[in-house]
Amino acid sequence: MTAFRIMSLVVAVAFQLMLLVGGGQASNNTKNCKLGTEYEKEQAALKLLEPLTNTTYSVTEKVGEESYTYLFQVCGDVDGVKGGGLVQKDNNKKTVVIGRYNTTQAIAGSDWVMLTYGHGEKYDLHCSKEKRRAIIMISCDRNVAAGPLKVVLENRERAEDCFYLFEMDSSAVCPVLSSKLSAGSVLLIIGFCCLAVYLIGGFLYMRLVVGAKGVEQFPHYAFWSEIGNLTADGCDFVCRSRGNRQAPPTYTGVATEPLGEEPEERDDHLLPM
Template sequence: MYVRLLCVCLAVVSAIAADADNCKLNGDQESASERAVLERLAPLKNMRFETTHEEYTYKFVVCGGVNGSKSTYDGLIQNKTAKSEITVVGRINDTTVFNGTDWIMLIYGSGEQYDSHCGKEPRKAMIMISCNKKTLASDFMIVHEERDKSKECFYLFEMDSSVACPVEESHLSVGSILLIVFAVLVGIYIIGGFLYQRFVVGAKGMEQFPNITMWKELGNLVADGCDFVCRSQPRSSETAYRGVGDDQLGEEPEERDDHLLPM
């Protein structure tokens, strides 16, 4: 009997603790878009931040309660340093969340009521999370407290985080896919041919390259074609030594010996 009662109590406490560590969206029914934005904030869950402005210190936890506060649902509190007075600015069990292209707005409502400002409505904390790919979370600070209106007052905070950045989808073009396939096929041809030439044929040195003779002939043909197409002037033939033959000798003038005959 007592053991069963103890188990029930532990289960209730565990359920409450688990619920206190999650943002609870306000309204009767949460939308799919709100749930998707909360899932993007999952890497920041239970991360704690603190900033000081004038005589106040602000403590903020993403979808979790601030330690030492009045309730486990207190997600953002204001502490007056001189008097150690804690004021709950927003609670995680009244959460609103939406996003844009490169930002996420996280709102904690149901804070403590104003004493005389804003029609004594509950306080509200608005945290603007801006895209910064270089950090998971940083630069938490208070920007402004709007309390001069009769209603809809708020505390505005901002911070940087990579979770607010748009997801970059990588799409390969048809040309890129063809280049990758071609590179893979060339790699298979070279590696496979090299292994075959080395271990099956027993080739050594450059002869291990597959179809080395064909590639040499192809290289020569390409070189000849390039030489024929790209050369702007005819190639000058080198002067070669040639032997002197009878056909290269000019006819010698006929010698006249008429002057030797007797008169």
């Protein structure tokens, strides 16, 4: 197994881990909810709640001597009740369907989603015996994946349009933070990651496969130990001229021996006779 194959394996494993970490929304369980209208905004709001599916959230409320337990699921059958998205159980374990997910409305704001389940069981005496309705307000909280379910109120003292109101916190509905990293920072991070993969993969290969010891465990040690000389040779090749140079003009030295005496010139013939 070569160092290249080991590095490729490390990169592949890291990529799979990234998929596993970021793949929490790979399923599409929210499709079980039936929207009254197929608006894209409602579908987008409902998709934000995908990480909250397949989990039952509960809360118990005491009213006088009575206590009621409310069970809630996002687009799923809660407590085995077919189509029941939110149900109520009293002290006698009697189950009342507050809202069904086959009649769902989803509205999203900047950092919240309001989920409404309709077509619950009818009131016995209140609200003109209309069908119950549950409203779950899910607000942004980046510190929790899904906070506890809370009962806000049961509004049944009206002739119609009564509802149960619940709230909970979740990071799933938080807006995506824009990245503050510049392109240069991203490139540096990628470069450091590639360097780390190269060093770790090469070290493991040299130690476990080749059996190297000491500094020989460093990947491509012979190459990196000569990098200084190679850089100097490249700089010398690029920066220094290799053309023929003319030799500087030379000067003959002055003789140090005394010159011979010149014959004395006679000027007697210039005198008048």
